[in-house]
Amino acid sequence: MKEVYQWLQSDQKDYNKGVELLAAHCTNKFLVNTFLKSSAQFSLSKLIVELKKVLGMPIADIAMNKPLPVMNFVFETDSIINQDITPGAPPVLDPVDEIPVVIKDAKNIYSQLRLKIQDFNEALFNLGTSNTEDVVLQRGKLINEKNQIIPLSEKIYLLKEEYFLTKVIPADLEGLLKIATGEKEIEPPKDLTIDEEIKAMTDLDLHKRKSNIVTQTNRYRNQLEYQQDRKGDAPNPMPAGPKREKKEKQIEALKTEMNLIIAEIERRKP
Numbered sequence: 001m002k003e004v005y006q007w008l009q010s011d012q013k014d015y016n017k018g019v020e021l022l023a024a025h026c027t028n029k030f031l032v033n034t035f036l037k038s039s040a041q042f043s044l045s046k047l048i049v050e051l052k053k054v055l056g057m058p059i060a061d062i063a064m065n066k067p068l069p070v071m072n073f074v075f076e077t078d079s080i081i082n083q084d085i086t087p088g089a090p091p092v093l094d095p096v097d098e099i100p101v102v103i104k105d106a107k108n109i110y111s112q113l114r115l116k117i118q119d120f121n122e123a124l125f126n127l128g129t130s131n132t133e134d135v136v137l138q139r140g141k142l143i144n145e146k147n148q149i150i151p152l153s154e155k156i157y158l159l160k161e162e163y164f165l166t167k168v169i170p171a172d173l174e175g176l177l178k179i180a181t182g183e184k185e186i187e188p189p190k191d192l193t194i195d196e197e198i199k200a201m202t203d204l205d206l207h208k209r210k211s212n213i214v215t216q217t218n219r220y221r222n223q224l225e226y227q228q229d230r231k232g233d234a235p236n237p238m239p240a241g242p243k244r245e246k247k248e249k250q251i252e253a254l255k256t257e258m259n260l261i262i263a264e265i266e267r268r269k270p
Contacts, residue, residue, distance in 0.1 A: 001025075004051050005071055015040035016154055018047045020161045025054045034200040036155055046202055059203055102169055102177070106160040109180045113153035120146040152180055198260050206265055213258045220251050 004021050007013060019035045026032055031050070035043055052062050057069065124142050127135055156177065159170040178184035192200070201209065219229045224247055226232040238244045 001055065001071075004054050005068070008048065008051055008055070008068055013040075013044065013048070015044055015047065016157050016161075018044075018051060019154075020158055020165075022047065022050055022054065023158065023162060024165050026050065028199065031200050031202065036158055037151060039150065039154070046205075049204055050202055053203065063204065100163075100169060102174055103160060103163050105177055106156055106173060109177055110153055110156045110160060113149055113156070113180060116149055117146060117153065120149070152176060156180065194257055195260055198257070198264050201264075203265075203268065206261055210258065210261050210265075213254050213261070217251055217254050217258075220247050220254075223247055224251075 004025065007018055007021055019032070022035060023032045035047055035050075049062055052068070053059070055068070055071070057066075120142050124139060124146075127139055127142075156173070159173040159176065162170050163173075175184060198206070198209075222229055222231055224238050224244060225235050227236050227238050238247070
């Protein structure tokens with residue numbers, strides 16, 4: 001918890017470190033995976049919210065952007081007293097020697113990927129601001145290649161760090177390393193089901209989506225009864241046909257989604 005508190009207090013918040021902390025304290029793997037697939041540009045504010053929840057801040061306080069509560073932590077220090085100095089005791093191995101090869105590979109490959117990203121940034125800078133057809137094509141190609149490497153490097157970093165927290169080599173790490181070295185092709189992204197998307201939502205997003213569903217449902221019902229987004233002076237039902245059937249199906253889909261959201265909200269209650 002101390003690390004979470006310090007991260008939230010810091011002015012320069014490292015997104016990868018924040019996701020690592022969330023993974024260590026959050027049991028919602030769908031939510032963690034969502035942050036793994038994202039970046040600071042799009043998800044830093046949501047990550048801050050989730051880590052505030054880890055500290056136990058009430059949702060209402062988070063929504064009102066109240067300051068962090070004052071927290072005291074017991075600081076532990078390592079002491080030579082804790083070391084085994086019994087004559088004949090086995091020598092203490094250098095921690096580096098105990099690290100599995102795949103984790104060492106992950107560290108090296110991650111460093112190489114970050115260097116590649118720097119190379120892409122430099123190449124993009126050198127292209128300048130020209131918008132000629134040739135430059136636009138080169139710029140687009142560089143950006144596409146860079147955008148494939150960034151999430152890959154972030155995932156490798158997080159899984160590498162996860163090992164040091166759990167002492168278990170993450171199952172997906174070896175596959176990601178093969179992708180990074182070209183031994184394996186990147187698999188197309190998997191489309192999430194509605195249930196999976198809901199499980200990946202933050203608490204705030206769940207409540208926002210719940211409110212949006214109510215608004216959407218009312219609008220569709222008004223379109224069915226009055227053929228407009230708002231209630232009219234007198235009913236003017238939409239005639240039977242493909243358009244009405246489409247609206248009715250949309251209402252049913254929203255109803256199903258609402259039930260899933262309510263169930264997820266209830267499931268997360270302490």
